[in-house]
Amino acid sequence: MKRPMPDLAPELFRPALFDEAAAELTGYAHYSYWRSTMRTFLKSPVSIFLLALIVVLVTASFIYPLVSPTDPNRVDLDTATWNMEPGSGHAFGTDGLGRDLWARAWYGTRTSMLLGLIIAILDVGIGMIAGALWGYVKRLDRVMTEIYNVLNNIPQTVFLILLTYIMRPGFWTIVVALCTTGWIGIARFVRNKVLMIRDAEYNIASRCLGTPLHRMILKNVLPYLVSILIMEAALTIPYSIGSEVFLGFIGLGLPLDTVSLGNLVNLGKNNFMLYPYQLTWPTLLLAAITISFYIVGNRFADASDPRNHV
Amino acid sequence: MSADNILEVSDLRVSFSLRGKMLTALRGTSLELRRGETLAVVGESGSGKSVLAKTFLGMLDKNGRVESGSIIFDGQDLARYTTEKQWLGIRGKRIAMIFQDPMTALNPLKTVGEQIREAAALHRGLDRRTSRLAVIETLERVGIGEPELRYRQFPHEFSGGMRQRAVIAAAVACRPEVLICDEPTTALDVTVQAQILDLIKSLQRDLHMSVLFITHDLGVVASVAQRVAVMYSGQVVEEGSVEEVFYDPRAPYTWALLASLPQLGVKGEELYSIKGTPPSLFKEIRGDAFAPRNPQALEVDFVEEPPAFPVSPTHWARTWLLDPRAPCIEAPRSIMRLRERLSKARKDPGRAGKASGGEA
Amino acid sequence: MSDDTILSVRGLGVEFPMGRKRFTAVDGVSFDLRRGETFSLVGESGSGKTTIGRAIMRIHPISKGEILFEGKRVSGRIDASAERLLRQRIQMIFQDPMASLNERAKIDYIVSEGLYNFRLFKDEAERRAKVEKALRDVGLIPEFASRFPHEFSGGQRQRIGIARALVMEPELLIADEPISALDVSIRSQVINLMNRLKRDRGLTYLFIAHDLSVVRFISDRIAVIYRGRLVELAGAEELFAHPLHPYTRALLSAVPLPDPEVERLKKHVAYDPSIHDYSQGKPSWSEVSSGHFVLGNECEIRGWKA
Structure with a gap:
């Protein structure tokens, strides 16, 4: 406890001026949720690279x-x-009918991305609205829980195969098939969140102020779900792309005249023994897309958790 | 180290690294726990009082470490302990701890009795039957009725107060020399709190333990402790007997803390209020950490950290106001009133006893 | 009901479904709040004190009794104008400043939420001026309006919560343990603020708390509640000087006071509900002396009057 006493000028022993506003600022911290989320997210070079x-x-x-x-x-x-082998005027080579694989890879990526995006938007959109109502309106709980149990207990693959058999194979068939089962998981997730938020003290405060339901959902509930929904969307995209490839692989995917990653992989696998590059390039592209989305989605989820902010 | 100190902390610095930033939780904390006494450590959230408790048991979170300073317990420096093996002989055996939330300390899947028995047998090397009897005796000792029946029950069958009693039983079952209580009554109702405080007091007397009692409630301090250490921003700013600190406080922070208590205020008058909030522990603190909130601060408080000035052999405070060069600055009015009451109480010791709800 | 009664709670009962059974949280509670007073409701966890506050705010439906605000019924089925009256003139302050503010909304929106709900401003400029004034009134800098709650400390957040209530220009404030979650050094800021507002604006407070010793400093009258029923009601000083009900006495002796001399000589009194022998006569709510009510049977009341 004993330290040498420093030399201090006697005039320092004067009462200091007291600044009340400065004292008020001691408790004040600059913090913004989105700024911190972005800062935490961008801290990792892997996230930046994949994004x-x-x-x-x-x-x-x-x-x-x-x-x-x-x-x-x-x-x-x-x-x-x-x-033709890659190089030779065709960057990715050509397939068994002389079609340029470089062009097909980009067209295929576009189709698959579009598919993924549309499904993600539909899943998250429907899931969010259904989940918010499920959580807020008590009478809906029984019905929704039953729907959830039914949809959740049918094996996904069987359901997908069945639906594509019933409907004609095509872009929108896959969208419908994947969305029918996809939204309910997100809805349940949102519902559980809403249940947690619904009885929080700040929501009771809003009810005491007579805030109408629509503004409660808009201002008190949705902003808390944004980061979760972005993450869900980011994870739905690779899942949908993967599902399309899987359906293509078992021959139930998009029509052959639609260029998609699924069809590319499907055709590539037939010639894999002789011309491996025809499978390698689409598969690598597919892997790059799904893994990037998956990791970026998860990294974002971590970054959006305020407990990980400083 | 003086012979009657069982635990002596000097100049302890503990910091945590949080995502690349450095948080200093303890900035040169010093205090001593005497044999057989109850020392209360009082402070607000962020004052470092709970971190201090954890260092006594080697339970700092992984990202935290002791930077410097020492914790001398029975001739050994606990601050130098690094392996779990070293702690094994101390933790739970010679130094035990009770936490704020009894539920986190109990395993919900095991009967309460078995949990206590395991803890006790582990440390005392007793066989099953003897240890079972010892546990039942301990349960009875901590005021749990029908101990044989309670032995076989699960934590969820206990009420909050009973759970805390069970946790206390587990802590004292191995007869520790030091008992650390980290806000053990904060989550409890006032009537239950009173019973638990009484229990801790009587256990301390009967088992000759030294108790370090961490709390933010000055009422609890007055009720359980013989001595008190006041913490602010990772430092002990004042230490002394409860009478010295309550009736003759010297550190401006202690003044402010006492003067702002509604229990000691006079109805119709403004309470003394402390402006602002404690400083961020991420920032480096220059001078006295309390200075920006202290209307009686001296210029020197912003420049140089005050050392500990002795007030009496048992009482010291960290404030430049005790320096001979400092001007004479009066404590707030309500503190002066406390001083008057002290002198009155000394003249007429029977008087204070009549108060049922205290004086305001 | 006299003219200065602002809120009247009559035979209030609140029940919650608990599986198949119903749990009675509040049972036959009656009291009147006088304009301009601080009335405290003190009890332990599970006593129903918070439920009463929330029943007045229509968060919990009531199962018995009625609540009148300025003579108008505001419980049960009411029309839009009564609802409007209630939502504007009665406001609430919450216990946990960390949980009671919407983290994703700016202070500006949080403070103006009630103004938006009832369109209590002519134009944007008037709304801003009202928010600014409310923030100043609670000792905060108006520039804080553009910030988010997590930038503030507990005490500042609690004052933002008070500003949100004040901006509605209420007459009655229900404060549900407004200081128990705050650090000791911050509590007096909030207590002083509440007392100042009461003095300057003639506000009435229903103060819900568990700590009798804190309540004494701010209350005019105190009611003690035990397991959903009021057991004693008296002026603050009267209650401390002559506590009658054994539960009140137990509660008074249990609260540790920041005074070592007093604590050293204090003996705790435990409350055991079985000491009441109610086989001889049901307990009733009786006035023992002017303004001092206790729950007890005839025999007990006679003993307390003596």
Whole structure:
């Protein structure tokens, strides 16, 4: 406890001026939820890299078809152009009908991305609204729980296969098939969150002030769900893309004239023994997209948790 | 180390790294726990009182570490302990702890009796039958009726107060020399709190334990402790007997704390109120941490940290106001009133006893 | 009901469903609040004190009795104008400043929430001026309006909660343990603020608390509640000087006071509900001396009057 006494000027022993406003500021901290979320997210170089990769892939796949003259479905009758190795004027080579795989890869990515995005938006949109009502309106609870039990107990794959058999294979069939089962999981997630939020003290405060239900949902509930919903969407995209590839793989995917990653993988696997590059490139692309979305989604979920903020 | 100190902390610095930032929880904390006494450590949230308790048991979170200073217990420096093995002989055996929430200390899947028995047998090397009897005796000792029946029950069958009694039983079952209580009554109702405080007091007497009692409630301090250490921003700013600190406080923070209590206020008058809030522990603190909130601060408080000035052999405070060069600055009015009551109480010791609800 | 009664609670009962059974949280509670007073409701956890506050605010439906505000019924089925009256003139302050503010809304929105609900402003400028004034009134800087709650400390947040209530220009404030979650050094800021507002604006408070010793400093009258029923009601000083009901005595002796001399000589009194022998006569709510009510049977009351 004993420390040498420092030399202090006697004039320091004067009462100091007291600044009340400065004292008030001692408890004040600059903190913004979104800024901290972004800062935590961007702290990891992996997240930045993968996010950049997603941005590049998405932009390129949507721009390429607009600027490139190559038709991904143009069949070349000249057998010399069939199954050409990568390089040789075709960056990814050609397939068994002489179609340019580079072009097909971008067209395929665009189709799959679009599919993923549409399903994500529908799933999250329906799931959010249904979940909010499920949580808020007590009478809906029984019905929704039953629907959840039914949908959740049917094996996903069986359901997908069944639906694609019933409906004609096509882009929207896959959208419908994946959305029918996809929304309920998100709805339940949202419902559980809403139940937690509903009786929080700040919501009781709003009720005491006579705040109408629509503003309660808009101002008191939804802002708490935004980060969760973004994460859910980010995870639905790779799942949907993967499902489309799976359906294509077992021959129930999109029609063959639609270029998608699923069809590319499906065709590539047939020639895999002779021309492995025809499977390798689409698969690598697929892996890059799904893994990036998956990791970015999870990293974002971590970053959006205020407990991880400083 | 003086012979009657069982635990002596000097100049302890503990910091945590949180996502690249450094949080200093203890900034040179010093205090001593005497053999057989109850020392209350009082402070607000963020004062570092709970971190201090955890260092006595090697229970700091993984991102925290003792930077410097020492914790001398029975000739050993606990601050240097690094492995779990070293702690094994101390934790729960010679130094035991009771937490704020009894539910976190109990395993919900095991009967209360078995949990206590395991804790006791582990440390005292008793066989099953003897230890079972010892536990039943301990349960009875902590005021749990029908101990044989209670032995077989699960934590959820206990009420909040009974659970805390069970936790206390587990803590004292191995006859520790030091009992650390970290806000053990904060989650309880006042009537239950009174019973638990009485229990801790009587156990301390009967088992000759030294108790370190951590709380934010000055009423609890007055009720359980013989001595008190006041903490602010990771430092003990004043230490002394309860009479010295309550009736003759010297540190401006202690003044402010006491003067702002509604229990000691006079109805119709403004309470003394402390402006602002405690400083962020992430920032480096220059001078006296309380200075920006202290209307009686001296200029020197913003420049240089005050050392501990002795007031009496048992009482010291960290404030430049005790420096001979400092001007004479009066304590707030309500503190002066406390002083008057002290002199009255000394003249007429029977008087204070008549108060049922205290004086205001 | 005299003219200065602002709120009247009559035979209030609140029940909650608990599985198949119903749990009675509040049972036959009656009291009147006089304009401009601080009336405290003191009890332990599970006593029903918070439920009473929330029943007045229509958060919990009531099962028995009625609540009148300025002579108008505000419980049960009421019309829009009565609801409007209640939502504007009675406001609430909450226990936990960390939980009672919407973290994702700016202070500006939080304070103006009630103003938006009832369109209590002509234009944007008037709304801003009202928010600014409310913040100043609780000792905060108006610039804070553009910030989010997590930028503030507990005491500042509690004052934001008070500003949110004040902006509605209420007559009655229900304060549910407004200081028990705050640090000791912050409590007096909030107590002083509440007392100042009472003096300057003639506010009436229903103060809900568990700590009798704190309540004494701010209350004019205190009611003690035990397991959903009021057991004693008296002026603050009268209650401390002559506590009659054994539960009140137990509660008074249990609260530790920040005074070592007093504590050293104090003996705790435990309350055992079985000491009442109500086989001889049901307990009733009786006035023992002017303004001092106790729950007891005839025999007990006779003993207390003596």
